[in-house]
Amino acid sequence: MSAIVITGAGSGLGRALALQYSKDYNEIILIGRNHERLQQTKDILQQTRELEVSTYTVNIQNQNEVESLCTSLFTKHDAAALINNAGVGHFGPVTSLSADEISEMLDTNVKGTILLSQAFIKEFQKKGKGKILNIISTAGLRGKVNESVYVASKFAVRGFTESLAKELGGTAITIAGAYMGGMDTPFWDNNDHIKDKSRLKSPEVIAEKIYRLDDGRAEIIVE
Numbered sequence: 001m002s003a004i005v006i007t008g009a010g011s012g013l014g015r016a017l018a019l020q021y022s023k024d025y026n027e028i029i030l031i032g033r034n035h036e037r038l039q040q041t042k043d044i045l046q047q048t049r050e051l052e053v054s055t056y057t058v059n060i061q062n063q064n065e066v067e068s069l070c071t072s073l074f075t076k077h078d079a080a081a082l083i084n085n086a087g088v089g090h091f092g093p094v095t096s097l098s099a100d101e102i103s104e105m106l107d108t109n110v111k112g113t114i115l116l117s118q119a120f121i122k123e124f125q126k127k128g129k130g131k132i133l134n135i136i137s138t139a140g141l142r143g144k145v146n147e148s149v150y151v152a153s154k155f156a157v158r159g160f161t162e163s164l165a166k167e168l169g170g171t172a173i174t175i176a177g178a179y180m181g182g183m184d185t186p187f188w189d190n191n192d193h194i195k196d197k198s199r200l201k202s203p204e205v206i207a208e209k210i211y212r213l214d215d216g217r218a219e220i221i222v223e
């Protein structure tokens with residue numbers, strides 16, 4: 001049974017992607033730090049179609065947690081694809097950001113994505129195939145006022161993704177990046193950077209577009 005692994009699957013875009021990609025995989029593996037939210041996604045998925053769904057609570061910033069996750073994933077499941085979706089943002093003038101906020105963005109968005117990709121690529125190389133989709137943002141395409149460090153983290157993921165696409169070119173391991181604009185998700189709950197998030201697109205609409213455009217292209221742009 002072939003499985004897809006999705007990080008940040010307890011809310012927002014990750015949950016919506018889990019629903020879309022469950023059309024193509026008979027097992028879905030949900031990753032995040034909050035068990036209850038992952039369980040809610042699991043319940044929604046299993047109400048939608050007959051599926052094997054597993055949840056793992058992991059902080060992707062932590063290398064030991066990522067490594068033991070990957071050992072379990074590749075021992076217990078046939079993990080064929082990874083969506084690196086988990087991410088955080090802190091916004092405001094660069095002078096207002098605390099060291100903890102900067103670290104959280106870089107350690108989650110950049111280091112977490114790198115650690116998971118590295119561990120999965122090692123396993124995919126043994127199998128001879130695999131697929132990685134990195135959820136980036138239009139913040140990975142251009143600079144934005146009061147988003148400097150978040151944008152820096154997303155440019156980093158874009159550079160990582162483009163480089164891996166070249167490094168893995170000619171193999172059956174594919175890697176793509178998805179670039180989307182603002183979505184109405186809990187991402188904005190702890191800051192006032194977006195005044196009226198109800199004007200943003202829904203994660204369900206964006207997830208459906210990503211899924212539809214995910215046809216082997218290296219860049220999925222949904223603006």
Ligand SMILES: NC(=O)c1ccc[n+]([C@@H]2O[C@H](COP(=O)([O-])OP(=O)(O)OC[C@H]3O[C@@H](n4cnc5c(N)ncnc54)[C@H](OP(=O)(O)O)[C@@H]3O)[C@@H](O)[C@H]2O)c1
Binds near residue numbers: 089136187
């Ligand atoms: N919302 C937007 O406007 C927007 C626009 C473009 C791109 N994006 C990107 O889309 C992705 C999903 O964001 P979203 O809008 O769906 O926001 P969200 O609802 O806040 O989802 C982010 C998810 O990441 C998980 N997460 C955060 N830190 C983690 C960690 N250290 N380890 C494991 N999981 C962690 C969170 O779960 P736990 O707290 O349970 O760990 C949460 O489920 C992010 O990469 C974001 O940068 C968002």
